[in-house]
Amino acid sequence: MAIPLSWYLIVAAALFCIGFYGVLARRNAVAILMGVELMLNAVNINFLAFWRYVRPEEPLGQVFAIFVLAVAAAEAAVGLALIISIYRTRKTINIDNIDLLRG
Amino acid sequence: MLQQVIFILMAIFTLGMALGTVTARNLFHAALFLVGTFAGVAVLYVLLEAEFLAVSQVVVYIGAIATLIIFAIMLSRSMMGKEAGAMNKQWLFAAGGSALLFIVLAMLLSKVPFATQVAPVPPDTIEQIGSSFVGVYVIPFEVASVLLLVALIGAIMLARERHG
Numbered sequence: 001m002a003i004p005l006s007w008y009l010i011v012a013a014a015l016f017c018i019g020f021y022g023v024l025a026r027r028n029a030v031a032i033l034m035g036v037e038l039m040l041n042a043v044n045i046n047f048l049a050f051w052r053y054v055r056p057e058e059p060l061g062q063v064f065a066i067f068v069l070a071v072a073a074a075e076a077a078v079g080l081a082l083i084i085s086i087y088r089t090r091k092t093i094n095i096d097n098i099d100l101l102r103g
Numbered sequence: 104m105l106q107q108v109i110f111i112l113m114a115i116f117t118l119g120m121a122l123g124t125v126t127a128r129n130l131f132h133a134a135l136f137l138v139g140t141f142a143g144v145a146v147l148y149v150l151l152e153a154e155f156l157a158v159s160q161v162v163v164y165i166g167a168i169a170t171l172i173i174f175a176i177m178l179s180r181s182m183m184g185k186e187a188g189a190m191n192k193q194w195l196f197a198a199g200g201s202a203l204l205f206i207v208l209a210m211l212l213s214k215v216p217f218a219t220q221v222a223p224v225p226p227d228t229i230e231q232i233g234s235s236f237v238g239v240y241v242i243p244f245e246v247a248s249v250l251l252l253v254a255l256i257g258a259i260m261l262a263r264e265r266h267g
Contacts, residue, residue: 002104002107003150010208015117015140015144016208017205018118019121020201021197021201022124024201025125025193026190027191030175033172034124034125034137035125041164044144044156045148048148048151051153052224053219054217054219054220056225058231063236066159066232069156070250071247071250073163073254074253075254076172077171080175081262083179084175084178084179085261095191
């Protein structure tokens, strides 16, 4: 095939690391959620790349990617609802200021 | 050859958009960069001959999740770009850590030999996906649908305005 498997894996790794940086470094809770979405997308690229290059005759990789998609949708809905709820009670979604559980 | 050129262009586009997502100071710009990233990933899916997932990516991620994120930004917009900066105190460590993780992963992935094959994709892949959802993977499928229902009800309960 024209494109080697490792290219896809390296692009997915780069996307995952960018999302990881977003999760660790951003101060806004919505931006952190965006980083999580980037990481989930990177995982899906890996699932599809392995499906295409290792076992294209079985749809296992695609099925897994669809489950990741469904869980990502559920995660986004609950996460954003939590953020809106926190914003209502604390008037901020800056992660540095949401430290009620700090001992 | 053409495929490789398209792949490299789309990879650069996707990663650039992703970098914009995590570095943009204005949260709304970050959300628009996120939409670009999702579109780039959908093109990568097309290059992998996974058309069903490419369409699902556009419908679910761009159509639903990005819209949801933009709504959340608008509902909590009082701090858009006005405070001291988008990054927290540990951003330098985070950047170093993720760069290190990427270097290690890239070195590993370019060296490990995977048992790849050049078999063509069967023409009835979408049919296979559909029948496996009501066959082999019926229990995970049902669990996923229950999860979505629970998440929906939970999201409504969490975001509801409470009186008294």
